[in-house]
Amino acid sequence: MTRSGELSAHIRLALPLAAQQVGFHLMGTVDAAMLGRYNDTAIAAAGVGNNLLFSITSVGFGIVMGLDSVLPQAIGAQRPEAARRSLGAGLQLAAAIGLLCTLAVLAAPQILALAGVPPDVVHDARIYVDVRAIGIVPFLVSVALRSYLAAHHITRPLVAAMIVGNLANALLDLALIFGAGPIPALGVAGAALATVIVQVALAAIYYAAVRAIEGPRPRPASTRADLAEILRYGLPVGGHLFAEIGIFGLATVLAAHMGKLPAAAHSIALNLASLTFSIAVGIGAATSVRVGHAIGAGDLGLARRRGIVGLVLGLAVMSVFAACFLLAARPIAALFTDGSAVIAATIPLLQIAALFQLSDGTQAIAAAALRGIGDTRATFVGNVIGHYGVGLAISLTLAFGADLGAPGLWWGLSAGLTVTAVYLVLRFRARTRPGPVAPHVPRASPG
Numbered sequence: 001m002t003r004s005g006e007l008s009a010h011i012r013l014a015l016p017l018a019a020q021q022v023g024f025h026l027m028g029t030v031d032a033a034m035l036g037r038y039n040d041t042a043i044a045a046a047g048v049g050n051n052l053l054f055s056i057t058s059v060g061f062g063i064v065m066g067l068d069s070v071l072p073q074a075i076g077a078q079r080p081e082a083a084r085r086s087l088g089a090g091l092q093l094a095a096a097i098g099l100l101c102t103l104a105v106l107a108a109p110q111i112l113a114l115a116g117v118p119p120d121v122v123h124d125a126r127i128y129v130d131v132r133a134i135g136i137v138p139f140l141v142s143v144a145l146r147s148y149l150a151a152h153h154i155t156r157p158l159v160a161a162m163i164v165g166n167l168a169n170a171l172l173d174l175a176l177i178f179g180a181g182p183i184p185a186l187g188v189a190g191a192a193l194a195t196v197i198v199q200v201a202l203a204a205i206y207y208a209a210v211r212a213i214e215g216p217r218p219r220p221a222s223t224r225a226d227l228a229e230i231l232r233y234g235l236p237v238g239g240h241l242f243a244e245i246g247i248f249g250l251a252t253v254l255a256a257h258m259g260k261l262p263a264a265a266h267s268i269a270l271n272l273a274s275l276t277f278s279i280a281v282g283i284g285a286a287t288s289v290r291v292g293h294a295i296g297a298g299d300l301g302l303a304r305r306r307g308i309v310g311l312v313l314g315l316a317v318m319s320v321f322a323a324c325f326l327l328a329a330r331p332i333a334a335l336f337t338d339g340s341a342v343i344a345a346t347i348p349l350l351q352i353a354a355l356f357q358l359s360d361g362t363q364a365i366a367a368a369a370l371r372g373i374g375d376t377r378a379t380f381v382g383n384v385i386g387h388y389g390v391g392l393a394i395s396l397t398l399a400f401g402a403d404l405g406a407p408g409l410w411w412g413l414s415a416g417l418t419v420t421a422v423y424l425v426l427r428f429r430a431r432t433r434p435g436p437v438a439p440h441v442p443r444a445s446p447g
Contacts, residue, residue: 020161046191086226095141145207362421387417
């Protein structure tokens, strides 16, 4: 296939996967926008609670994402029964790990009180987290099902479900946050409940789509080897996501410690940065699938070319978002709140976010390309070095030592993302050099 053909094929898969990711994050963005109209405490509490929840569930999310390495390679190697067994194992892991994450999440708000977060923010964050915990298992199950659909290039159900899910979430937010008729205004609890309802519905829709692929055939029983293979790839991904999401979660707690105004500004800016990041995640998902198919077919050179296509595409897209944040920070911030003080505090954070759009997108897509070839340990190492070896030190120094406050936190986040991006790109280049297949790339075994 020519370079233009590779790019076209990549875009065709990336567009629906990116749309699905945007839809997922858009629900959180709509929640934040509506809670911003409710009150500043609510938006700060939801921001803190959401980051606390994802910091914990990221480990389970990452383990289930081990399927992103296993499934495309099995399909690329023409081993459909192995893919079906792996899906079964992934669903078992999603349910078991989801229950463990739920217990951990329910205990987590204690951390906020110890960190000196204002009591009213802690109170609302606890309510938000308690309700959201109900949706953890359905969420992880939907991750496994989504991976199976994407590996088969079946994306219409993902996009359709997200469109319906976002419409339902917006309507439920209006009714549950502000109240409607006999429904009382529930505030943060209403936003959390709306998200849980949609998460359960999405898992059901994805399951129906997978059943349509498989037909009435019974799924072959998963083996310990199937579980072990997912864990082998998924545990490092879980560590990677815990490191990445954890650093943003820590930044959220530190911003909340500074007060309601920095916490609200941080929550708005992080929601927007997460929304644009979701585009890169969608491009990365397409990259992981296409690289994995090439590895399954035994073509390392093709895997390298597809990884590069994904990186170039990501840079082009993230450049557009960087320009938007840089040139239109004020009107964008005003979409989330009427408070002039919150808008003023959000603007510098969005301008810093503009500068790290390229590195954020690059590290996400490079990590996905590495998952495609099966090198998931590198993504964990890169994130630890970048975020904790470099980014955290800079964040603490600038935020508290130089008294820059929330912008200081964000400069550190930017530095950590840049170091991580450079490390992961260099790792992908090294692991896909022409020559013998790297030892970490799994060999096809009989299905």
